[in-house]
Amino acid sequence: xxxxxxLNKFLLLIPLxxxxxxxxxxxxxxxxxxxxxxxxxxxxxxxHYSPKPINDAYSKDVYKHYFEMIDPAKRYxxxxxxxxxxxxxxxxxxxxxxxxxxxxxxxxxxxxxRVDEIDKITQDIFSKPINLEEDETLTLxxxxxxxxxxxxxxxxxxxxxxxxxxLQEVESMNSKExxxxxxxxxxxxxxLKDTIKYKPLSPEMKIKQATDExxxxxxxxxxxxxxxxxxxxxxxxxxxxxxxFDPHTNYYSPxxxxxxxxxxxxxxxGIGAIIQExxxxxxxxxxxxxxxxxxxxxxxxxxxxxxxxxxPKEDAVNVVGMLSDEAVRLxxxxxxxxxxxxxxxxxxxxxxxxxxxxxxxxxxxFARSIVVNAPNGKKYxxxxxxxFNADFENDKGxxxxxxxxxxxxxxxxxxxxxxxxxLRNNGGGSLTEVGDIMGLxxxxxxxxxxxxxxxxxxxxxxxxxxPIWTGSLVIxxxxxxxxxxxxxxxxxxxxxxxLVIGSPQSFGKGTVQxxxxxxxxxxxxxxxxxxxxxxxxxxxxTGESTQRKGVVSDIQMKDFFTYAEIGERxxxxxxxxxxxxxxxxxxxxxxxxxxxxxxxxxxxxxNSNYQLLIESAQWREKLDKxxxxxxxxxxxxxxxKQRKAQIEKFKVLTKFDNGLxxxxxxxxxxxxxxxxxxxxxxxxxxxxxxxxxxxxxxxNILADMTTKQ
Numbered sequence: 001x002x003x004x005x006x007l008n009k010f011l012l013l014i015p016l017x018x019x020x021x022x023x024x025x026x027x028x029x030x031x032x033x034x035x036x037x038x039x040x041x042x043x044x045x046x047x048h049y050s051p052k053p054i055n056d057a058y059s060k061d062v063y064k065h066y067f068e069m070i071d072p073a074k075r076y077x078x079x080x081x082x083x084x085x086x087x088x089x090x091x092x093x094x095x096x097x098x099x100x101x102x103x104x105x106x107x108x109x110x111x112x113x114r115v116d117e118i119d120k121i122t123q124d125i126f127s128k129p130i131n132l133e134e135d136e137t138l139t140l141x142x143x144x145x146x147x148x149x150x151x152x153x154x155x156x157x158x159x160x161x162x163x164x165x166x167l168q169e170v171e172s173m174n175s176k177e178x179x180x181x182x183x184x185x186x187x188x189x190x191x192l193k194d195t196i197k198y199k200p201l202s203p204e205m206k207i208k209q210a211t212d213e214x215x216x217x218x219x220x221x222x223x224x225x226x227x228x229x230x231x232x233x234x235x236x237x238x239x240x241x242x243x244x245f246d247p248h249t250n251y252y253s254p255x256x257x258x259x260x261x262x263x264x265x266x267x268x269x270g271i272g273a274i275i276q277e278x279x280x281x282x283x284x285x286x287x288x289x290x291x292x293x294x295x296x297x298x299x300x301x302x303x304x305x306x307x308x309x310x311x312p313k314e315d316a317v318n319v320v321g322m323l324s325d326e327a328v329r330l331x332x333x334x335x336x337x338x339x340x341x342x343x344x345x346x347x348x349x350x351x352x353x354x355x356x357x358x359x360x361x362x363x364x365x366f367a368r369s370i371v372v373n374a375p376n377g378k379k380y381x382x383x384x385x386x387x388f389n390a391d392f393e394n395d396k397g398x399x400x401x402x403x404x405x406x407x408x409x410x411x412x413x414x415x416x417x418x419x420x421x422x423l424r425n426n427g428g429g430s431l432t433e434v435g436d437i438m439g440l441x442x443x444x445x446x447x448x449x450x451x452x453x454x455x456x457x458x459x460x461x462x463x464x465x466x467p468i469w470t471g472s473l474v475i476x477x478x479x480x481x482x483x484x485x486x487x488x489x490x491x492x493x494x495x496x497x498x499l500v501i502g503s504p505q506s507f508g509k510g511t512v513q514x515x516x517x518x519x520x521x522x523x524x525x526x527x528x529x530x531x532x533x534x535x536x537x538x539x540x541x542t543g544e545s546t547q548r549k550g551v552v553s554d555i556q557m558k559d560f561f562t563y564a565e566i567g568e569r570x571x572x573x574x575x576x577x578x579x580x581x582x583x584x585x586x587x588x589x590x591x592x593x594x595x596x597x598x599x600x601x602x603x604x605x606x607n608s609n610y611q612l613l614i615e616s617a618q619w620r621e622k623l624d625k626x627x628x629x630x631x632x633x634x635x636x637x638x639x640x641k642q643r644k645a646q647i648e649k650f651k652v653l654t655k656f657d658n659g660l661x662x663x664x665x666x667x668x669x670x671x672x673x674x675x676x677x678x679x680x681x682x683x684x685x686x687x688x689x690x691x692x693x694x695x696x697x698x699x700n701i702l703a704d705m706t707t708k709q
Contacts, residue, residue: 033234034099036528039518040238040251041096047516048245049453049534050575058244059092061573066240070107070233074145075161076114078154082147096241108233112226117151118158119222125159126215130166132207132633138164141627162214163631169210170633171640173201207633223280227323235529242531247571248513249534254527255329257515270332271339272360275305277324284343289677292355299343299353306350307342316342333357365389367400369407370686371414373661374699378706381411381419382662382695388429388437388484400429401436408440408469410665418472418702420695424502428483431460431512431538438491439464441473441498446583447491449539450512459541459583472590472705473498474698477553479561482507482568486546487538493554494541496588499596499705501555501698508568510547511575512536537575543582547575554593555600555701557694558614563621591705599704600697609656610693616650658696662686 045051052058067085071077077085088095088103095103138160139145148154177200184196201209231253238251252260262268272291276283282305287294308330309316319327331339340354369383383404391397404421411419435447439462451457475489475498486506492498511534518528539545548569568574604610623643630636664672664682672679689695 029231030101032526032528033101033104033231035522036234036238036251036518037096037099037101039522039528040241040531043516043518043531043533044242044245044249047533047535048249049511049536050246051453052245054093054096056090056093059090059094061244062092062240063089065244065573066107066237069236069240070111073142074147075154075157076111076118077147078114078151079147079149081110081114092241104234104237108230108237111233112230115222115225118154121151121155121158122162122218122222125155125162126211126218130159130163130211132163132167132631134632135635136160136163136631137628138631139628141625144627160631162218164629165214165217166207166210167631167633167636169213170206171636173206173210174640177201220277220280224277224323227321244573246511246534246575247568247573248509248511248532250532251529252515252532253529255325257530258329260532268332268360269335269357270328270360271341271355271357273299273331275324275328275331280321281305282319282322282324282327288360289675291360292358296353296355298351299341300345302346303343305341305343307340309340309342312338316340335359361398366398367403367407368685369411370689371411371416371663371665372420372699373663374703375659376703378418378703379414379416379663380699380702381408381414381416382422382689383407383411383419384422385426387426388433390430390433392430399436400433401440404437405440405468412469414663414665418474418706419469420474420476420698420702421498422476422695423481423485423489424476424478424694425480426482426485427480427507428485428509431484431487434484434487434491435460435462436464437488438462440468441470441492442467442495442588445495445585446541448487449541449543449580449583450536451539451580452536457539457580472702474702474705475500476694476698477502477506477551478559479503479505479507479564479566481551482509486510486551487540490540490546490551493551494587495585496590499555499591499593499701500551500553501600501701502553502557502694503559503562504556505552505567506546506550507566508546508548508550508574510537510539510545510568510577512538534575537578539580541583541585543580545577545579548577555597557604557610557697558617559694560613560617560620563617564624596701596704600701603700604697607693607697609653610697612650613653613693616653619646619650654691656693657690658692660690660696660699662689 041054045054063085067077067082085103085107088106092103094100148157177198180196180198181200184194184198186192187194187196235251235253235256242249242251270291271293272288273293274285276285284293284299284301284303284305286301287299293299305319305327307316308319308327310330310333317330319330331341333339335357337357338354339357340352342350342352344350365387366389367383367385369381372380372382374380385400385404388400389403390399408419431448438445438447442462444461444463444465446459446461448460449457450460473492475492477485477489477500481489481502486509489498489500489506493500513532514535516531516533518531519526522528537545537547548567550567630639664686668678668682672682
């Protein structure tokens with residue numbers, strides 16, 4: 001959750017001279033990084049909600065977190081490296097205060113050195129026969145692994161890692177082969193036209209192909225790594241410092257901030273094409289229908305990109321061997337400006353294609369609804385909200401509340417009798433959108449309390465007195481529903497306006513962030529990036545924080561995430577839960593929770609699909625927590641055989657149909673006739689909705705609510 005925070009107002013509490021870090025314009029990357037370090041430290045100390053003392057204890061936490069980020073699987077550094085690094089364990093606080101790059105340069109230079117050495121190690125491993133019949137095991141859990149004591153141990157560890165990947169690739173081939181055989185057997189059984197290609201490979205051929213595939217994969221990994229600029233690792237280093245304050249305080253380089261803005265607003269200025277990296281080259285992936293690349297009629301998925309001419313008066317840039325994100329930034333630009341791609345077609349011909357950049361919407365960011373025809377003969381509305389998107393820079397830009405309003409209006413025209421609002425997997429977004437969405441369902445009132453680092457509490461209110469939907473409302477959530485999702489679900493629950501159903505509790509992110517441009521405190525025109533900074537905690541109107549605890553569902557249903565360690569409470573550096581006084585509000589009495597919960601529990605106890613789904617979730621989580629795995633191909637195959645037998649039991653879940661019927665809106669039906677991509681997305685969306693056990697129960701609960709009302 002973050003808000004469009006007016007920092008100037010906040011700065012009235014702090015002497016401006018203490019925040020003006022006057023540096024001359026940096027002459028090189030080292031000076032730029034030094035400047036960033038000091039300005040990040042000062043910004044954290046003055047503006048963070050709960051600033052930490054910059055001392056040796058903090059230094060130790062940063063040190064630990066940094067290596068969890070830079071070498072999480074303990075494959076790159078040797079014990080001798082760690083012994084050398086450990087001398088700096090209590091000095092990272094001093095380095096931050098002084099803008100000292102000693103530790104950063106030492107570790108990153110050593111990382112590149114080790115990558116070069118490991119690249120040669122893996123080449124040597126692949127140059128010799130790889131014995132998959134040795135009785136070896138690979139440790140999967142990083143916490144149980146030790147840093148290699150010497151280069152021989154490191155060699156052995158990489159050899160094990162390569163073996164594991166080869167075995168996985170062989171298993172993938174086996175699975176695809178079995179699937180093809182099943183299809184062929186089915187076709188022959190029913191005397192259908194046989195177009196299924198089924199050519200089983202010998203075990204030896206599978207191992208050879210798998211080894212070649214893994215060899216290419218490892219080679220590509222190191223190639224991409226070496227292309228990565230050392231300045232990019234600096235962002236990782238700075239985030240080790242910031243995330244120890246709390247997990248949502250992060251340093252963003254200028255390009256990282258650009259990516260964040262793109263995802264948040266749900267739009268990008270470009271040509272509407274995915275750029276894919278393969279074996280050192282860049283290729284066009286799927287083209288967005290209606291976007292410039294598609295409209296050109298000259299580009300196709302699979303075209304190799306050779307050059308990008310970003311501006312008419314600039315030379316084209318050769319992108320062969322370039323990282324995909326660097327090429328994407330050349331292709332993006334201002335709306336209405338030309339960009340030229342030089343591509344090699346599949347037939348070998350070279351072509352220059354010039355396009356005018358346009359705003360391309362990321363449809364998956366926005367709300368979408370559909371009419372549900374329930375078994376009881378009634379029609380209900382289903383609205384999925386993927387994020388609380390907002391466009392603060394453009395008055396005409398899309399935002400979540402307007403999108404939800406439009407979807408409600410469309411549903412009302414179809415005479416629906418209740419609405420399910422799906423906030424599952426919604427990680428949040430704009431705080432202001434919560435109040436506006438609340439106002440679509442109920443009259444004016446408080447929706448959240450916000451406390452800043454000085455203890456000042458502010459109550460934010462929805463002022464709308466003209467809700468457009470006052471009927472039955474169910475809100476769906478899961479463990480990945482966070483931040484703004486939790487505020488909305490919490491306030492609707494506290495007011496008795498909606499019934500919250502789903503996972504036992506939501507994610508538990510009860511903090512507010514804002515972006516602070518580091519440039520504003522520096523005497524320079526250079527872009528130093530931004531700090532996403534936790535400045536406030538929010539509290540429900542009851543006074544309880546959602547931090548760590550989240551929102552507890554009125555009707556609880558376990559899912560795949562329930563058994564995993566997902567949520568704020570699992571983060572070592574998450575801020576604590578607390579409570580403040582409640583604000584004044586009047587609770588509505590829309591439904592009898594106990595009666596609805598009892599009826600739902602009775603249904604779910606008899607729902608064999610739900611019971612099997614929970615069994616599957618427990619089994620998968622048990623697999624995820626396995627600490628070691630065999631690298632002997634015979635034992636590995638036997639293990640996979642056992643797992644497949646278990647998976648066979650769960651296959652019925654993929655064939656489940658909840659019996660709900662879905663009706664799209666007339667305008668969307670017309671759009672499908674012209675927009676192939678939209679049609680495919682719609683078909684996939686509806687297909688997944690039909691497999692949704694939780695949506696089935698949400699409709700049952702909604703039916704109970706409307707019947708009792």
